[in-house]
Amino acid sequence: MEILHTTNEEPFVSGTGHFAGWENRLMKLEDTAILFCREGHAHIMIDLQEYELAPNTQVVLLPDTIVNFTNISPDFTISYIAFSRILFQEVTARLDLSFFRFLKENPCVTLPEERTRSINGLASGIEDLYHDRDNCFRQQILKNYIQSFLLDIYDKTHRLFLMKRPEGISRQEELFKRFIQLVHKHCTTQREVSFYANKLFITPRYLSTVIQNVTNTTAKSIIDKHVILEIKVLLKSTNLSVQEISNQLCFPDQSFFGRYFKKHTGLSPLQYRNQN
Structure with missing residues (x-):
């Protein structure tokens, strides 16, 4: 753009x-x-x-x-x-x-x-x-x-x-908003629910319950969707190698990174990069 x-x-x-x-x-x-x-x-x-x-x-x-x-x-x-x-x-x-x-x-x-x-x-x-x-x-x-x-x-x-806006906002909705803000800020380095729960001073189980109640999906799936989106942007808009992207997003190694991406997209990182 x-x-x-x-x-x-x-x-x-x-x-x-x-x-x-x-x-x-x-x-x-x-x-x-x-x-x-x-x-x-x-x-x-x-x-x-x-x-x-x-x-x-x-x-x-x-x-x-x-x-x-x-x-x-x-x-x-x-x-x-x-x-x-x-x-x-x-x-x-x-x-x-x-x-x-x-x-x-x-x-x-x-x-x-x-x-x-x-x-x-x-x-x-x-x-x-x-x-x-x-x-x-x-x-x-x-x-x-x-x-x-x-x-x-x-x-x-x-x-x-x-x-x-409806009258008032529930505590669960407020926690969800704060969770999303944290995911936007940290998803490139943090992919575990426990990290975000600690930031919100609540237990991982309670955070998972809140997200399920507000969105009808899981906290982990929201984190993963944001991570995958970041990966897609890096694959499509930069010349970074798969290894460099894996390192930048703090994956333990390129193999794990490739499996993670394919699990969520059905494609390897290079297949996604090369498709029209």
Whole structure:
């Protein structure tokens, strides 16, 4: 997804276009990206959760998010803004951690028409600034724009979420959310339920019960799905050898790594890498 990739010389990109070429391209983002669907439809998988994109659907993708687009319609049109991890850290340095947690848990939302006007105005301003390369205050204006843009997105999304959210949230649902956050953070090195239970100060048995109650699946299967997704990204988007990927993800050896991957996908790592 090179179009969403920034450089040291140009820490942000912005534009609007048709993106049929994005279909079935599994990618882990290095930067922050905000997408806004203008026309058409598509599905997007964000860290194993699937969402439908339609006009006025807004997507916020934080660094290290894994995404994949499917079922893209011929008229699918997206406005996009992407900015580097460093720039994102600079403009969000004073924001509360709940801001990031909320966007991570709610990356995709379809806004009512009347709530898109201010966001559209800010997005247009950022796109104009992107092309105004002679502006000597471009970087400072950009930081102000992006901070305003993110805060406006947070406000619109948060209010909409509060309107739709059921009253209260159970302790088990809260534990599940914290479990998922930990899996996102540690799955590349930790694959045992006991590790996550210890982080949550509960027993592995209780964690397994909670996950089964909330999701009707097991904690181990959720961990494994995230690990497999990370492996697929490394196989498809890097030139790392199978041995190097095995080492990077802390498997004991390449043989165990290959058996683990084949158990969950039916393919060897090289078969997956070489398939279309």
